[in-house]
Amino acid sequence: MASMNHLAEDLIFQILSWLPVLSLLRCKSVCKSWKSIISNPKFIQAHLAISQKKQHPFSTLRVVSRSDESQDLFMDTLGENSVKLSLPRYISDVRAQLLIRSCNGLVILGDIFFVFLYIWNPLMRMDKLLPLAHYARLGVVNKIGFGFDPLSSDYKILRVVFGRLSDLLDNGEKKEGMVAELYSFNANSWKPIQVPKEMQGFKFDPISECVCVDSRVLCLPGTDGILSFDLQDEVFRMHKxxxxxxxxxxxxxxxxxxxxxxxxxxxxxxxxxxxxxxxxxxxxxxxxxxxxxxxxxxxxxxxxxxxxxxxxxxxxxxxxxx
Known part of the structure; x- marks a missing residue:
């Protein structure tokens, strides 16, 4: 009987691993054993590997503001009904705009000023407050990018600050420019990233967001071109x-x-x-x-x-x- 139960659980594991994320969120409510399987880190890795190989329905995250200034978060997938995601209590209680970036099922949440950032896994219902970035309260405009470095198997967050950098200079010099920091999930820390001098005058688009291409290249649109950052070699490049x-x-x-x-x-x-x-x-x-x-x-x-x-x-x- 034990071997039959093991075989059944293994088959369930295989079947569930082919389902889209929205269906998995519903399946977690079916029974305790299914919830346990779906919440297992090995299942998360298996599901991600299968999802990257197949053409699956495109999913989007949608924010809906309520009358009390708080917000709800929904996941929409082509061909399926929307599912309301249960935000962590201390995040859902904050009456501030949610910053949303996502990669491989992980979501970045934060305030409108990008000071406090969280990594959140809706499927496993786990969240983590990130350490404060060194440049968190500096600059005029901030851009956030989120992606995955397959070479080091590490999720990384790029934070770019445009504006007056006087507070960063020891000699008190007044200077306009750009600084960048990179967060590593594996190291749980931020480190400064060198921005080439020829890119210091990059004129960004204040409306457009940072876009992740191929899960690892972060792109910032500007007036004359695109500034890209590869999470593998951690180098900025300019594309007219x-x-x-x-x-x-x-x-x-x-x-x-x-x-x-x-x-x-x-x-x-x-x-x-x-x-x-x-x-x-x-x-x-x-x-x-x-x-x-x-x-x-x-x-x-x-x-x-x-x-x-x-x-x-x-x-x-x-x-x-x-």
Whole structure:
């Protein structure tokens, strides 16, 4: 009987490991044994490995503000109903805007000023308050990026501060510029990251967010190009925009490459997707394809995979299928 129970649990483990995250959240409520299986770190690793190999439904996190200034967090997946996530009590009680970044099922939560940050695992219902970054209260604008370094098997958070750096200089010199810090989950600490002098004058886009491409390259859009940071070699790189035209998309993760959509042509009638591809060890912008119907699309928000884009017209949001 013991061997039969073991076999049944092993089969359940295998079946559950192929389900999307939303279904797993529901399955945790079925019985104690299923909850125990899903909460096991070995199951989390197995589920992540399978998810990275298959074409699974795209999931998004959605914040809904309530009348009492607090917020609810939902997970939406194509083809499934939304699931409300149970935030940790001390986070849900804070009446401040939630900062959300996610990678491999882990979520970064924090306040609007990016001072206090938490790593949260909704599936295992575990959370961790991060140590305070050295530059947490300095600068005018902050950008946060979150990704995974497969080389060191480490989750890392990049924090970039733009603004007056007088408080960081021992000689009292007044200076405008950019500083960066990197948090390592394995080390549970922050360390400074060198920003090259030629990138100190980078003119960032204050509206756009830091986008993670291929789970490990963090991208900050600017007025003249994209500033990227690779979590493996921990080096900043600058990429000028590919061609003339109006950029009408966020930085996109297009099949593991940094990508953008530009509007050009007579009467701005052509939408083209450009991607940074590696050629002979160098990155070059490559024109991939045009998108139709161009005139109806005002802005492209994200690439969902499998030829699908989430975009909006001037009046509403929609999903574009290629």
């Amino acid at each position: 925009y590919p061609a003339s035209g109006e950029i009408i998309s966020e930085v996109l993760d297009f099949e593991g490459s940094i990508a953008l959509i530009l509007r050009s042509g007579e009467r701005a009638s052509v939408l083209t997707l450009w991607a940074l591809d590696e050629v002979d060890g160098n990155l070059w912008w490559t024109e991939k394809f045009n998108i139709e119907p161009a005139k109806r699309i005002a802005y492209v928000l994200i690439y969902l995979g499998d030829g699908k884009f989430n975009c909006c017209t001037r009046s509403l949001s929609c999903m574009l299928l290629l």
